[in-house]
Amino acid sequence: MTNRSQLASWQALEKSASSVKNTHLKTLFSEDNTRFSQFSQQIPGVLFDYSKQLVTKDIFSQLISLAKECDIASWRNKMFSGEKINITEDRAVLHTALRNRAHTPLIVDGENITTAVDAELAKIKAFVAKVRSGQWQGYTNKAVKDVVSIGVGGSNLGPQMATEALKAFADDTLNVHYVSNADGVQVASVLKNLDPETTLFVISSKTFTTSETMTNAKTAVAWFLDSAKDESAIAKHFVAVSTNLEKTAAFGISDDNVFTMWDWVGGRFSLWSAIGLPIALYLGYETFEAILEGAFEIDEHFKSAPLEENIPLIMALLSVWNTSFLGYTAQAILPYDQALHMLPAYLQQGEMESNGKHVNFAGETVPYTTVPIIWGMTGINGQHAFYQCLHQGNVIVPADFIASVKPQVAVDKHHDILLSNFFAQTQAMMAGVDAQQITADLKAKGKEQSEIDALLKHKIHQGNRPTTSFLLDTVDAKTVGRLIALYEHKIFCQGIILDICSFDQWGVELGKGLASKIEAELVDETVTNSHDSSTAGLIAFYKSQRA
Numbered sequence: 001m002t003n004r005s006q007l008a009s010w011q012a013l014e015k016s017a018s019s020v021k022n023t024h025l026k027t028l029f030s031e032d033n034t035r036f037s038q039f040s041q042q043i044p045g046v047l048f049d050y051s052k053q054l055v056t057k058d059i060f061s062q063l064i065s066l067a068k069e070c071d072i073a074s075w076r077n078k079m080f081s082g083e084k085i086n087i088t089e090d091r092a093v094l095h096t097a098l099r100n101r102a103h104t105p106l107i108v109d110g111e112n113i114t115t116a117v118d119a120e121l122a123k124i125k126a127f128v129a130k131v132r133s134g135q136w137q138g139y140t141n142k143a144v145k146d147v148v149s150i151g152v153g154g155s156n157l158g159p160q161m162a163t164e165a166l167k168a169f170a171d172d173t174l175n176v177h178y179v180s181n182a183d184g185v186q187v188a189s190v191l192k193n194l195d196p197e198t199t200l201f202v203i204s205s206k207t208f209t210t211s212e213t214m215t216n217a218k219t220a221v222a223w224f225l226d227s228a229k230d231e232s233a234i235a236k237h238f239v240a241v242s243t244n245l246e247k248t249a250a251f252g253i254s255d256d257n258v259f260t261m262w263d264w265v266g267g268r269f270s271l272w273s274a275i276g277l278p279i280a281l282y283l284g285y286e287t288f289e290a291i292l293e294g295a296f297e298i299d300e301h302f303k304s305a306p307l308e309e310n311i312p313l314i315m316a317l318l319s320v321w322n323t324s325f326l327g328y329t330a331q332a333i334l335p336y337d338q339a340l341h342m343l344p345a346y347l348q349q350g351e352m353e354s355n356g357k358h359v360n361f362a363g364e365t366v367p368y369t370t371v372p373i374i375w376g377m378t379g380i381n382g383q384h385a386f387y388q389c390l391h392q393g394n395v396i397v398p399a400d401f402i403a404s405v406k407p408q409v410a411v412d413k414h415h416d417i418l419l420s421n422f423f424a425q426t427q428a429m430m431a432g433v434d435a436q437q438i439t440a441d442l443k444a445k446g447k448e449q450s451e452i453d454a455l456l457k458h459k460i461h462q463g464n465r466p467t468t469s470f471l472l473d474t475v476d477a478k479t480v481g482r483l484i485a486l487y488e489h490k491i492f493c494q495g496i497i498l499d500i501c502s503f504d505q506w507g508v509e510l511g512k513g514l515a516s517k518i519e520a521e522l523v524d525e526t527v528t529n530s531h532d533s534s535t536a537g538l539i540a541f542y543k544s545q546r547a
């Protein structure tokens with residue numbers, strides 16, 4: 001089997017990478033004033049500008065050739081049609097079926113999953129209506145006021161990120177709280193302000209075996225029963241989202257209170273399933289459906305746009321170009337929108353859990369860097385924290401800048417100020433500032449030559465730092481759906497181009513298994529395991545020092 005690095009397009013790109021390293025983005029802009037129109041795309045609700053990436057016309061066409069040589073179009077068809085492309089778990093990858101707003105039938109293992117998805121959505125809709133209208137009542141016949149969503153990773157980040165993104169649209173029907181960490185501080189601080197009579201728990205876990213989720217769920221049950229005193233009341237206050245009916249029943253949740261998902265939905269792609277129930281409870285079913293609609297629009301774009309205009313594919317190619325060819329091993333996600341403050345954390349899981357792998361589909365070690373380190377925070381806050389390093393550090397970190405044209409909440413001139421920072425930062429990262437400009441500036445300020453000499457090198461910004469800008473219409477439910485689906489398909493394309501299976505997460509399993517063995521040692525003095533001297537020393541210290 002051909003290794004990706006043996007492909008003609010890969011080798012052409014390697015050559016281009018070594019020559020373009022001597023080219024400055026500023027020069028590319030001054031030589032060609034059509035870069036913006038050449039290297040940007042517009043689809044409903046999204047302007048995507050990648051003209052400040054270190055690509056030329058030739059490099060772009062080499063990248064497109066790479067996509068073709070990797071057979072991206074047929075892989076895309078395999079995914080949408082339900083082929084088992086998650087080869088290490090023998091599963092289809094069908095999060096797109098969860099937002100199939102055209103309701104076209106899709107047969108997987110002999111079953112039309114569209115029917116199953118639509119039925120589950122109808123169940124969510126009916127449940128949400130009951131809870132939000134007050135028809136669903138707790139054990140003392142009171143309506144629900146607070147929803148506590150317990151889950152971790154993909155069973156938490158998606159709903160919490162969307163909740164944060166859209167809370168400007170919430171009415172005051174319900175509050176929603178999220179508990180994900182096994183650290184008791186989190187669950188205790190949420191429960192402390194709640195009334196068991198008016199609290200509904202949603203326990204979200206695809207497997208219903210994840211230790212931190214089960215621990216938090218048990219704590220929630222104990223807290224609830226402390227007041228309710230009657231186990232039969234659990235049915236009115238606990239629902240679950242899971243594929244594992246056996247485990248949910250063993251936990252004490254009746255089958256009627258379980259919302260299903262399927263093994264063809266990966267945890268980090270599950271926001272569109274009943275894992276999104278807390279979003280629907282908090283914001284109303286229609287808002288949840290609008291998120292699905294936004295994502296569906298992107299699915300259609302991804303399926304039908306020519307490769308040269310296909311935004312998720314271009315996002316993936318740029319990431320591979322920056323990481324595997326130019327050697328930039330980190331990527332910042334910088335939302336200039338407070339509503340999107342959880343997006344970096346969400347995408348961290350999406351991209352790093354999917355593509356943080358070192359072997360290809362055939363199990364051979366790949367000779368290139370796969371996924372970059374994904375990190376970031378809201379732009380303005382980041383400016384006063386780590387942008388110094390983005391501008392003048394000796395690591396280059398390509399960045400995605402994301403903002404909206406219309407703010408969710410218009411306050412005086414705030415949005416213009418916010419956006420002026422957005423534009424200024426991408427310009428500064430691209431152009432930098434050279435010795436000549438600094439000298440002229442300092443001279444104009446009346447500085448002596450000796451002062452200029454002392455300062456000059458410290459003030460130089462090399463620029464040539466690649467960025468992509470996304471300008472969204474506004475952050476509403478549809479846009480959130482669009483944005484997340486764009487990144488999901490980017491992650492998919494990136495995996496195919498890098499020839500890695502993006503849908504398993506064996507690296508997470510290793511730590512989980514070890515933790516459960518060590519947990520036995522911590523809670524039972526008679527259990528001992530052998531460890532390396534560091535781990536043994538740490539465990540012994542902890543056990544001797546804890547109260």
Ligand code: F6P
Nearest residue numbers: 153154155205206207210267508
């Ligand atoms: O973090 C690893 C992981 O397996 C994720 O892929 C998943 O989203 C998360 O754990 C939670 O798993 P579950 O939904 O089964 O509790």
